Amino acid sequence: MRLTPTLKAVAAAAVLIAATACGSSDSGGSSSSTGLNPPDLKAPSKLGKTEGQVNLIAWAGYVEDGSNDPKVDWVSDFEKQTGCQVHSKVAASSDEMVKLMKTGEYDAVSASGDASLRLIASGDAAPVNTDLVPNYKDVFGDLKLQAWNSVGGKAYGIPHGRGANLLMYNTDKVKPAPTSWSAVFDDAAKYKGHVTAYDSPIYIADAALYLKATKPELKIKDPYALDQKQFDAAVDLLKKQNANVGEYWSDYLKEISAFKSGDSVIGTTWQVIANLTQGEGAKVKAFVPKEGATGWSDTWMLSAKAKHPNCGYKWMDWIISPKVNAQVAEYFGEAPSNAKACDETSDKSFCTTFHAGDTAYWKNVAFWNTPIEQCLDGRTDVKCVPYAKWVQAWTEIKG
Template identity: 35%
Template sequence: MRRWRSAATALVAAVAACVAGCAAPAGSTGVAVRAHSAQEAGAAPSAPSAPSGTPGPSGPGTATPSVSASLSPSPSPKALGPGEGSLTVLAPRGYAEYGGYDPAVNWVKGFESESGCKVNLRYPPAPAEMDAMARRVPYDAIAAPPDVAGRLVAERRAAPINTSLLTHYDDIPEWLRELRPAAPGDGAEHEVYGVPYLWGWYATLTTGDVRGLDAASLYKEPGAVTLPDGPLSIADAALALRLTRPSLGVGDPFALTPDQLDAAVALLAERRAEHTYWEELIEPLQGLAGGAARLARTVPYQQDLLRRAGRKVRAVQDGETTGWVDNWMLAARPASPNCAYRWLDWIGGKDAQRQAAEWTGLAPANEKACTGRAARVCYAYRMTDTGWLKKVRFAVRPSRACGEDGGCTDYTEWVTRWRDLVAG
């Protein structure tokens, strides 16, 4: 029986097919990846025939989480008690694998065996529906991209985390731990609300000559360009404005004044007719491999995938770029807090993180996970290059409460402007 050992393996095969003559429909490998609204380019394998959750107990004695409207999150526990028997986890596909797509890809079973807590997985039906699902579906723990994480913190729908109960937390580099899942002023300054899990940053890849290209080339150069389909792609255009319109004074690309937001959207609109917007990782790969895209804004690991498939691609030197971190968070009042804490600890360990990185092609938060096939992933994201990582502007959900005086545009404005742009 043929088996994909990882999503990356499937993608290499798909790209090799594209080099020979790319005619397969997007997503035909069975591998889907969301474009974060920090999103960002993230990878998450799709299993169309897989069940939506791990089979688990739901009878008497099983705690049932609820969608909490409380403005008073539960206080952080001082110590853990006995597990409740089960927990509900909300995550993008590929972030918590139980063997439904490939029996060899399973880091949930080990947790269940060790903790005695059965995991009930819940996946959004489509990547863009993660935030909506988090509003209506009960859960204990959630793998939240920056746009979702920021809202949960601002609306007090996330519980602060006692990291002393997490044995692997100190294995996460300090710079990652110091990144907060919400914008300054949204309430996350003095508490820990998220445990970093998978992260990445954007690169601009081209099949042509990189001489003379820079961050603004995505929006100024003629030819087909593919960009991540999400409102936070506006931040990339804002970074480019530093080159094209320095008088605007863009600082944090995720904290834009109305004038700066107008200018970033106008830059995106200049060559709108030549732009396509990707939601699945296979799309920019097919575009670059098959010649449909001259430039692609995507994750750096794709350059490695394309090279392994025999396609020459080069990275444009952006100077600065945007990135994101997906965090594991707790519901404001989890029904199964003891199992939820055990899950956060397990998923931060090197073994689970290594498997997640190999499967998704995203960087693990735990540096000890950079072994085996995950070492190639870590290298692609320059995980130990602290000089480069200082140039990555990691996403937070845009908020009006920026700086000392506020006055920035919030995420709802970004969503509206992005929808109008893409629809136009």
């Protein structure tokens, strides 16, 4: 499960968001190594007259018009300025996003990595002419033409925001201060019953990331591209960890409560959760361990069947415009994609806290991706374990 990571968004949406995977591997550049061979669709060379409306699929907290909170509204001004009336549907999972996009009834979607790759491969998502999105020029360079939003150097979306999966610990009860993910894997028995872990099959990648650094003989290059031997090693590590896990978290409000009560003293978290937990008086710290971390990134994608493509382009430009991107980032709890958004946040330290422009920080983040049989690391001599088997293994890991 992936919840919108702010108290406001959760209260407003009152839905659980199950994004089982979003983002990409830690290798930059185009995704040609994935073996994806999408249909030869063309992006427009120029925009036409706006169509009067746009139909969107989004995570809760991404398309706010003041109906959930009168103070949270970046849709109304868009409608006034463009004449495009916004109709949006909150999706509860990446699978739902893919299903809805296939209907042809929606113009754009705030896709997570597993959805984006599937939409590209099936021809449901169209390539995007970024020259027609003026604010794209100010998007952080390390979000452009990445493996989850491009194929062969062709953009298939507009980056929206990103976040990392951190290691959080109770500073009173976990000593000395940890520096490695070993604290929740090989050394987890020290905190038996008080370890917490993210409740999703994609968490297998966290184990793979740790093994990549600590078991070089496994030759793991990409935590989302695991052959059977590598996969089995990651699953085995997580089965051993299970004996020490007190709770797997999906509802981050429960994680905050667990760290406040002491039921959890160490485990995975998000920056926004760490901030809120500290704000409620818990003595915790969160950081990226020396092995790096997994993370997530979302992308606005245009439907290949869009009935209102011109309004769709206007929306993609609007949602990453500095002021709006700042509003969304603060409301949702993520690093904005537009560098100029950092001058527009109400909390002037927001972008520093969320490492928005810290290129070195993001180089240590392996963004979520959906494993497929064609190994994402480019290997052709073996088959990698596809995501469906990750789902099966996760059930076994949790017992």
